[in-house]
Amino acid sequence: MSALHLDLDGSGPLNGQLLRALKQGILDRRLPPGTRLPASRELAPALGLSRNTVLAAYEQLAAEGFIEGRIGSGSYVAELALAKRPARDAVPERPVRLSRFARVALQEKPHRPPGRQKATLRYNLEYGVPLVTPALQSAWHRALARAADDTGLDYPLPEGLSKLRNEIAGYLGRRRGLTVSAEDIVVVSGAQQGLDLVARVLLEPGDTAVLEDPHYQGARQALLVLGAKVATVPVDPDGMVISALPARGVRLCGVTPSHQFPCGAVLSLSRRLELLEWARAQDAWILEDDYDGEYRYDTRPLAALKSLDRDGRVLYLGTFSKVLFPALRLGYLVVPPALREAMVAGKWLTDRGCPAIEQHAVASLMESGQFERQLRRTGRELNRRRDALLAALARHAGDLVEVQGTSAGMHITVWLPRHAPDEVPQVISEAARRNVGVYPIAPYYQAPPTRAGLLLGYSGLSPNDLQEGARRLALALREVLAARG
Numbered sequence: 001m002s003a004l005h006l007d008l009d010g011s012g013p014l015n016g017q018l019l020r021a022l023k024q025g026i027l028d029r030r031l032p033p034g035t036r037l038p039a040s041r042e043l044a045p046a047l048g049l050s051r052n053t054v055l056a057a058y059e060q061l062a063a064e065g066f067i068e069g070r071i072g073s074g075s076y077v078a079e080l081a082l083a084k085r086p087a088r089d090a091v092p093e094r095p096v097r098l099s100r101f102a103r104v105a106l107q108e109k110p111h112r113p114p115g116r117q118k119a120t121l122r123y124n125l126e127y128g129v130p131l132v133t134p135a136l137q138s139a140w141h142r143a144l145a146r147a148a149d150d151t152g153l154d155y156p157l158p159e160g161l162s163k164l165r166n167e168i169a170g171y172l173g174r175r176r177g178l179t180v181s182a183e184d185i186v187v188v189s190g191a192q193q194g195l196d197l198v199a200r201v202l203l204e205p206g207d208t209a210v211l212e213d214p215h216y217q218g219a220r221q222a223l224l225v226l227g228a229k230v231a232t233v234p235v236d237p238d239g240m241v242i243s244a245l246p247a248r249g250v251r252l253c254g255v256t257p258s259h260q261f262p263c264g265a266v267l268s269l270s271r272r273l274e275l276l277e278w279a280r281a282q283d284a285w286i287l288e289d290d291y292d293g294e295y296r297y298d299t300r301p302l303a304a305l306k307s308l309d310r311d312g313r314v315l316y317l318g319t320f321s322k323v324l325f326p327a328l329r330l331g332y333l334v335v336p337p338a339l340r341e342a343m344v345a346g347k348w349l350t351d352r353g354c355p356a357i358e359q360h361a362v363a364s365l366m367e368s369g370q371f372e373r374q375l376r377r378t379g380r381e382l383n384r385r386r387d388a389l390l391a392a393l394a395r396h397a398g399d400l401v402e403v404q405g406t407s408a409g410m411h412i413t414v415w416l417p418r419h420a421p422d423e424v425p426q427v428i429s430e431a432a433r434r435n436v437g438v439y440p441i442a443p444y445y446q447a448p449p450t451r452a453g454l455l456l457g458y459s460g461l462s463p464n465d466l467q468e469g470a471r472r473l474a475l476a477l478r479e480v481l482a483a484r485g
Contacts, residue, residue, distance in 0.1 A: 015056040035077040104225045123469030124437035127411035127457030147360035156356035158348035160187025167366035177303030191319040195222040209252040214444035239267030242274040258293035264405010292409040312336035388463035392470030410459040416452040430476035
């Protein structure tokens with residue numbers, strides 16, 4: 001028995017690995033009932049383990065009833081009421097009954113940013129990824145280390161640390177024109193949880209929600225998995241077309257007024273007022289997704305739609321993913337008084353609150369002023385990179401592109417008036433052949449757009465690289481036109 005073959009999985013303490021390997025052998029009946037196990041002094045050197053490690057595994061097996069000791073004889077596999085189990089490699093697949101949530105989630109599939117697939121391209125015009133500088137990384141490391149010492153280790157408040165909510169309230173007053181208090185704010189695990197929480201609190205299965213078309217797919221998915229019906233409203237250069245909103249039967253309207261995703265339009269003041277009036281007449285709620293409203297280049301930052309809300313119908317969603325980094329997984333909701341209690345209860349039921357140490361670190365960055373200083377520095381650098389990309393497109397591809405959505409954010413929309421929509425894959429392929437990553441806008445539409453379009457991000461490349469990427473993209477565009485004949 002000293003030659004007993006066991007595979008240790010390499011995960012965790014050695015006695016745990018040995019325990020799992022012996023259990024699996026017993027459950028698979030490779031060690032049938034009545035089998036005598038090797039003595040610990042024999043098994044230990046055979047597996048390169050200490051005798052104490054083997055003894056600890058045997059003791060646990062005995063405690064759980066897998067083996068039994070016989071005085072003067074050793075340890076034996078106990079008689080277990082086990083059905084005949086096939087070998088692990090031979091286990092047949094069987095249908096699994098999934099919930100509606102899981103079925104819809106699988107149908108929709110997680111929407112990975114397409115840029116992740118092109119990381120090897122030298123001039124990758126990836127969008128949706130923030131500019132993270134060495135200065136930000138250093139400031140974060142210091143804040144996180146201090147927070148680890150200063151944060152209490154009990155469960156945090158589900159609505160978020162008071163210190164962070166106070167800082168967010170002050171920041172929104174300075175930067176986004178909102179008069180709010182800490183009591184209005186619920187800290188969430190990124191914008192996606194904010195979308196999910198709003199949908200859970202406000203919608204019953206079968207309720208109708210409205211989104212812009214095109215729109216961020218994560219919003220639609222959060223609604224569909226909860227059984228909502230999703231209608232869409234077109235977008236033009238002034239943002240969501242309010243006159244196209246349904247006249248009745250809508251419970252929730254999602255909108256990106258400060259920088260429409262993905263087209264980049266800014267919702268005009270007249271339409272903002274129309275939208276608020278529509279919500280009042282409908283008795284509907286508005287979810288304002290301000291995913292990158294902090295970054296504006298040609299004008300001062302616009303006040304948020306919520307700043308115009310006098311009826312308490314707008315929920316404001318912000319995130320730290322674009323102004324700090326996505327791995328942080330922190331965002332916030334500004335909630336009307338009528339919904340505060342339900343939102344906090346829903347957050348508590350969902351996860352008992354966001355990680356307190358990270359909340360404390362962000363609050364410290366905001367309290368010290370480093371957060372807004374970093375925001376200003378990042379904004380200046382993004383403006384410089386945006387200008388470089390726009391100038392290069394005008395110089396190399398001026399007759400081939402129409403550029404929109406340039407006044408804010410970290411990406412632009414580029415329409416291709418001389419290319420057909422079905423030529424976009426060729427453009428992407430030709431650009432990749434020239435080591436340039438570009439991405440289609442079409443996946444964000446419910447129905448395919450009638451124009452060929454691309455999304456180009458500029459946060460991840462230097463001005464010189466953006467200029468070279470634009471030059472190579474222009475070559476790719478001309479190559480596709482030439483191939484057409």
